[in-house]
Amino acid sequence: MLVNDDVHALSAAVSGIVAVPDSPGFAEETFAFNVATVHRPDVVLGAADAQDVAAGVKWAAERQLPVSVQSTGHGAESAVDGGLLITTRRLQELQIDPIERTARVGAGVKWRSVLEATVPQGLIALHGSSTDVGVVGYTVGGGLPVLGRAHGFAAEHVRSMELVTADGALRRIDAESEAELFTLMCGGKGNFGIVTALEFSLFPLGDFYGGGIIYPGADADLILAAFREWLPTLPDDASPSIALLRLPDMDFVPPPLRAQFVVHLRFAYMGSREDGDALLAPMRAVSTPLMDTAGPMNYLEVDQIHMDPADPLPFADGGALLKDFGEETVADLLELAGEGSDCPLLLVEIRPLGGALARGGALADAVSGRDAAFLLFLVGLNMPPVAEASMASIRSILTAMAPHSTGFTLVNFHGMPGDEADRARAWSPAVYERMRAAKASYDPGNLLRFGHAITGVPSAG
Structure with missing residues (x-):
């Protein structure tokens, strides 16, 4: 149990902010981008530099206190309970x-x-x-x-x-x-x-072609079938993904798309307008788009490809690595997440891997997924009244897709870590x-x- 002398010792050892739960700055310092995750450490250190981090860890080790770290909180899947939380957002070199x-x-x-x-x-x-x-x-x-x-x-x-x-x-x-x-x-x-x-x-950075095509959700079966046939025609310089979106009536959604079920094709390509248009032509012919933003792009606008929310949200997520995205895989996915289903999730995404992702780099690393063909990623709102439904849907889709999975995950897309066996699935x-x-x-x-x-x-x- 921490006493005032312990907290004072930490404050004396660092130049950054030290706060405990009843301190005015505690909530701000522990805030995560995933606002469904509320951290409750015994003490938080807002590190000013690397020396503060070292001093904080040494202080915690001497007291046998667990240590956690956060910068932005985008990956805050589970709440910190007790111990020392070190925030590194001030390290802006x-x-x-x-x-x-x-x-x-x-x-x-x-x-x-x-x-x-x-x-x-x-x-x-x-x-x-x-x-x-x-x-x-x-x-x-x-x-x-x-x-x-x-x-x-x-x-x-x-x-x-x-x-x-x-x-x-x-x-x-x-x-x-x-x-x-x-x-x-x-x-x-x-x-x-x-x-x-x-x-x-x-x-x-050379010529960059990027953006997205948004289709009516009613055409999801046609679009996913076309997407599956289109992928083998693409060069490695083209990185697409596709998502089923159930867009809420919220400010971060463009007004014409609010409260709609749509299919969103994302496309990033280092190449010219002519080549980018030629590569996308088969997908532009599949259905009548609700929106088409793909074309030559200033790379500083690259966030417009996926259009991820820019403001903090309460969310739950989960993922799996897939062996294929064949007809049976698509059918199993659409049964639970397609038109007419009661799927509550904001996003059901398929990201093709392959290319350089399958080859590995010049140096050894601990990255998994090079033997997988696709990443499945699921995101739902984690707040009343949909929180329980979101988490149940994530579980049911991952269970249904298990026969098509490699059995492994990417650690950044794993979702809430479970027991030791579940955590181990993030690596070979x-x-x-x-x-x-x-x-x-x-x-x-x-x-x-x-x-x-x-x-x-x-x-x-």
Whole structure:
């Protein structure tokens, strides 16, 4: 049990904000983008720099208190209960080297800030569907980019990172220095330490063609069948996805689409208008679109492809990796989520993998999913009166799709982590056993036990 002297000792050791539950700034400091997740730590540290993170972890380790970390809270699947929560949103270092094509960012930097610094220099980074997401949490979870089929997972392109391990030590690691820890941090999420800075590769920006086509939901069977036939015709430079959307009557939805069931085709392609139009032509002919925004795009407007909500929402999600998206898979999905179903979910999404996502990078990492063909991702509102229905629908769709699944997930799309066996599905068995050995070595007291955490066991040797 913490006493005032403990809190005072933490305050004296750091330059950042320290708050307890009855402090005025506690709610703001613990707030997550997923507002359904309400953190209740014993104390929260708003770290001002990496030294604060190290001091906070050391303080917690001395008191055998568990430690959690949050930057933006987009990945806040489960609430923190007790212990020390370290928020890293103030770590805003951002350095771009246009010659080496690298970026160095602090743990609080969002992808939007990276793009605003790189796009004017003709460079892009491997962000996901929303640039409001924090760079570090996304990347150490593997990172599935908008242009993933062209470039692979974001974790493949990490050059180095700085992190604080459970002993309070601030380390710089890369493929040569503490190589096993570096490998497992690239895709292993936050199991071995708190990342304070990340260095990664950037990519040249040429012509960019992107946007989406929104169709009536009544044509979902025709559109998904056409989508399945269309995919093999695409080059790796084209990264599409498709989603069934039940759009609420809320401000983040464009007025013409509110309270409608629609199919949303998303498309990102590094190429010319002529080539992009030619690639999309078969899908434009399938149905009469309600909206078509695909075309040459300023890369700074890339969020318009997926149109993810920009404001915090209460949500629940879940995902699975699929072996195929054949007729039977489509039929099983539409039975539970198509026209006429009582599916309450905001989003039922299929993201094709393959291309560079299947090949892997030059360095070893802990990313899963390279043997999968598709990602299924489900999102529902997690608030009354639909919360229970959303979570029940996620469970029922994942159960129905299990015969079409590889049995594994991507950790950033896993949803609420369950028991140890469920958590293990985010990695291959071989990688998972290496992670357990590393956990026992770097975090023997299991301080980092929140979120998608695993438990450690001594290695066989």
